[in-house]
Amino acid sequence: MSQKILVAGSGKSGIAASKMALDTEHEVILYDSNEALDAEAVRGQFKEDEAIEVLLGELKKESLKDVGLCVISPGIPLDAPFVEVLKACEIPVWSEIQLAYHDAKGKLAAITGTNGKTTTTSLVGEILSAYYKEVFVVGNIGTPYTSTALRTTDQSYTVAEISSFQLETITDFRPDVSAILNITPDHLNRHKTMDCYINVKERIAENQTKEDACILNYDDPVLRRFGETIAPRVIYFSSRELLPEGICLDGDMIIRNHDGVRMEIINIHDMNLLGRHNHENVMAAAAIAMELGVPLETIQSVIRDFKAVEHRIEFVAEKAGVKYYNDSKGTNPDAAIQAVNAMPGPTILIAGGYDKNSEYDEWIRSFGKKVRYMVLLGQTREKIAECAARHGFTNVMYAEDMQEAVRVCASYANAGEYVLLSPACASWGMFKDYEERGDIFKECVRNL
Known part of the structure; x- marks a missing residue:
């Protein structure tokens, strides 16, 4: 990429995407439809030597001369009026995570789902940090992926909490390990129908191959069927059924059955997390960590000490x-x-x-x-x-x-x-x- 980039949205995600685009030597226009914003205050979030143009209010075609890409913040719906202007000019639209992925290195685990994303992402981050030196925890959890992407190396491990909004505008985004924890009705004011919401969530695995892994909730019939249709290796977890292959509850013990071998992960009474949904979050986190090469002893130790994330029970x-x-x-x-x-x-x-x-x-x-x-x-x-x-x-x-x-x-x-x-x-x-x-x-x- 060597074109001018329009970044839409002046919040945390937009600022981080703009800074990454500048660091990769692109010209950047930071656009926000809210004309009441203070352009100088927005520009003040950048260094003096960073040449960024701030554009507020209505977006017009003449402002898009030489723009070859738009990076859109997750809070902006794709039916926003300015997106129609971009389409008319045939300017592709990427999400912030797609921009980050384009230049990031190392291994990537991407976690989505209606509920449990933050807890699972935090837990995976702590497990990986206990075993590997270079770990980044990013995405919807608070730190934009674009703020860390250029610091990653081939030895890095990135754990990303991914929302449905961020998945709407990916192109070749391909995590080494993906996970969909559950899908229940949410954000229908934006996605309009449940089918649209499901389809967007499932995009997390669309570019994965048989070399990759996808962690899915077996108890969700939508995800169980989805697992039968995708290219990556599927690892199911269940809090309700004893799976012959996968991670599940056997009495009070979370176990993994794999190739005829039973592996005990942790007793639910040895955890600080309350509720069945948290048993599922732990199962998903353990599956992701195992796929990324973390030994069982490290996984057990971190789960045992892990406490609920802020604002979640x-x-x-x-x-x-x-x-x-x-x-x-x-x-x-x-x-x-x-x-x-x-x-x-x-x-x-x-x-x-x-x-x-x-x-x-x-x-x-x-x-x-x-x-x-x-x-x-x-x-x-x-x-x-x-x-x-x-x-x-x-x-x-x-x-x-x-x-x-x-x-x-x-x-x-x-x-x-x-x-x-x-x-x-x-x-x-x-x-x-x-x-x-x-x-x-x-x-x-x-x-x-």
Whole structure:
């Protein structure tokens, strides 16, 4: 590549992609459709000697002279008006991970799925770091792939958390090991249909060959069928069936059956992670690490010491005998089901937020007798309350902000019970992101 590159989006991903493009001696235009941004403030994130043009507002054809490639940030939908301008000019569109992959070296493990990506990516990163010297943990987890790609060598191992948005615009992206943890409804406000969402997730393996490996959840019928159609070697994991070949639960023991040999990985009671979904995350992480040559002893040691990632069923504090858990990363109903199931006893739930066109019926049904009360916030609170009422759950209260929600929960919870923030919705509207939502929840709990 030696052409001018247009980078769309001035957030963390766009800034990192722009810097990588500059470091590989390309001319760069950093574009953002938000004309209210301060162009000088955006330009101020680059060194003085980095020649970058900042373009805000409407994108016009005349601005695209000599542009040969657009790198688009994951938060920008492909039906954005400026993308039509790019198509009219026949300018190819890459995701930030595709740009990074183009110049990265070493081994790559790429992990996607509706839920569990961050936990699994973090765990794989820690396992690899315990055995190899050069390990990079990147992607949706917080560090853009483009910020590390040029530092990789042939001895490097990169673990990337990959979202569906990032997979929409790959070309030859080919991980040595890919993993799809699960696929349940999410982001349908962007992908429109479940079939489209599934197809995008499955793109993670489309360029893999028989020399590569793909880790799949056997308990997901969509992924089980997918595994029968793809080129790479498939390794299944299951928390519900004893697999003759693959990684699974045998009683309380996570094992791997391979070529007639049974290998014990770890007893679930020796782990710090709560819930069946975390058993699956550990299985996937172990499979990835084994494929990348890490010995069993290292895998076992790291899993044993690994604690929940921040904002994912994270223990916050115990107040007056009530235990508080932060699951702000539970941004869809399936993730919220997993969090409720992980609570050991009676629970008061804080939920609600931005509407991603999710359906809440299955989530409400999962409450059983465990959820005693639900305190609702945000745009979806009426929609969730109406759904709960249809299923006979009427112990619902509204709160205007997180402080009020935590205060209400504290007044209703008895010693020995649990308060869980697991919103089943995105954070937008009330909070900058799920991290801010979780941080505010934790602050409110500690101030009780």
